[in-house]
Amino acid sequence: MTAPGESKRGPVVQDWVLALVVAVIQLGGGRNANLRQTGVHTIDALGYVLLLVGPVALLLRRSYPLPVLLVTIASCAVYLLRGYGYGPIFVSLVIAFISAAIVGSRWWTYPLVPIGYLALVWPLPAIVGHPANPWLAFGMIAWLGVLVAIAEGIRQRQAVLVARRQRAEAARRDAEAQRERRASEERLAIARELHDVLAHSLSLINVQSSVALELFDKKPQQARSALAAIKTASKDALAEVHTLLHSIRNGTSTPDAQDVRESGAERVPESAPGHRDSERAQDNSVDRDNGVAEVRPPAPRSPAPSIEDLDALLQRARAAGLTVDTRIIGTAHKLPSVVDVAAARIIQESLTNVVRHAPGAPAAVTVRYAADSVEITIDNARATAPQSKSGTGGGNGILGMRERAHALGGQLIAGPRPSGGFRVVARLPSQVGAREEAQ
Incomplete structure (x- = not known):
């Protein structure tokens, strides 16, 4: 330098x-x-x-x-x-x-x-x-013309070099801006994924723990069921967090990050092979002090949520005591994975909000299949129990659901119903994956 x-x-x-x-x-x-x-x-x-x-x-x-x-x-x-x-x-x-x-x-x-x-x-x-000398006077005219041509040539060459440097600098700034944008999208995707993974389970744990505390002396059998639900929810939440951390550590994308990229944003390159090898080496460690090779099991991997099996998707919410009715309109068909995951996360987050803000209120989930879209509607009536005042006020649930829908080219509307209660309506395109493969 x-x-x-x-x-x-x-x-x-x-x-x-x-x-x-x-x-x-x-x-x-x-x-x-x-x-x-x-x-x-x-x-x-x-x-x-x-x-x-x-x-x-x-x-x-x-x-x-x-x-x-x-x-x-x-x-x-x-x-x-x-x-x-x-x-x-x-x-x-x-x-x-x-x-x-x-x-x-x-x-x-x-x-x-x-x-x-x-x-x-x-x-x-x-x-x-x-x-x-006349010949000298005539020759000087020619030499002066050559001199002007040389000066102009050098001037033009310098202008080209300056333009190239400016284009290179502009390209560098644009690449830097794209890297920052992709990093911001990845951070936003991780934040949404963590919110969806933890908020749903923790809300159920909070409700079940309140039930267990209230019924511990009066109805120990129901308190035992609430504690069992807490154990299941916490176990599932830990498994999902481990899966998410494993994906981040290995440089693979979270489902939410794939939502952002496959809906039109640029792809972010995966980690280099050397990085993956080091991660595998860390996962498969050796206990050299005892002379025994100990292969650590990989992080638990849980399947991505899906709306193909609504009963399995709603199992946690129903285990927490929430009454959820389901209705499917139209002919169900296979959805692209990014749309399927986004729809499942929207349903989970909507039911989490019902548990948090309208305890005791029944909910209804309607999935309407169309040729080029899928519409999910989550309704809940007025709360039949007093709302809990614990916890923080406004959250990021509706904002995260709206961002998921917009990332796929869809839309989401959430607000109170005229007859009381709350409604969330999300319309997602069902041909996102086909459009991406066509490109």
Whole structure:
């Protein structure tokens, strides 16, 4: 890595080396050219000073390109008008012009070419008694055209390089923004998955623990059933959390993350093979102290929730004492996994809200199959028991359900019913997977 001081020192050293080389060329070449020409004024102290003005001015060509060009033009004009003859004094003028043409404005730089020709070649030298050779005057026109073409070519090349750097920087920023967006989507997906995994089970545990505490002395048999339901719910919740953590640790996607990507977002690459190998090595550890290879069992994997078997999906809620009626309208058909998981999570979250906010109220789940969509409706009546005041107030359940539906191109509406109670209606497309495979 180059230090800032070194990066600034490099151009300064280059300018000094260039000025020194140009000074040697103009001093040595100018003296030889003066000696070989007839009818010219012998170079004196003023001539040597004029030969050095251009190289010294080149030291400032990066900071003041146009003033340096004007100084070199003036030194060349005085040199020729003094009658020292033509020579390599034009070297510093050429370098100053190219520097000004590349850095400065064309409107200020290019008009100086014809002005310089008129002042240094023809007709001003001829007017003051120093006429130039006609072939030299004609050849200088061609060389000046070549000089302008070279300056313009360098200028265009630099513009292309700048445009490439800008495009590369824009692409880098866009890639960084996409990485941040994908990371944000993954974090949101993990947060929703954790909420759905834990909120449903913990709500049931909370209800059952309240029932167990209330009936422990009066009806121990029912309290025992409530404690058994707590044990089952906590066991299932731990299994689902282990499954989720196992997926995150191995770099595989959670079902919710797949919902986001398969509904149109870009795919996030899975973990590298080396990372997976290290994870497998951690899962299958060896007890070297005892000399016995102990293969740890993999994390428990529970199947993803599905609406194909509503009774199994509603088992926990019914075990918590919630009365849930089901109704299926239309011909049931296989749904894409992302739609199936999202529909099951919406049903679970809706019933969790019933348990939390309307204890004792019966609920009804209706699944309506259509050709290109599936509609899930969850209704509950007014609460028949006083609502619990424990726990926090507003949660993220409805927001999470709405995000799930929108991620798949569907919609979700939740609100009170006119007759009392609450209703959640989610409409999800049933052809998401087909559209993704077609693409």
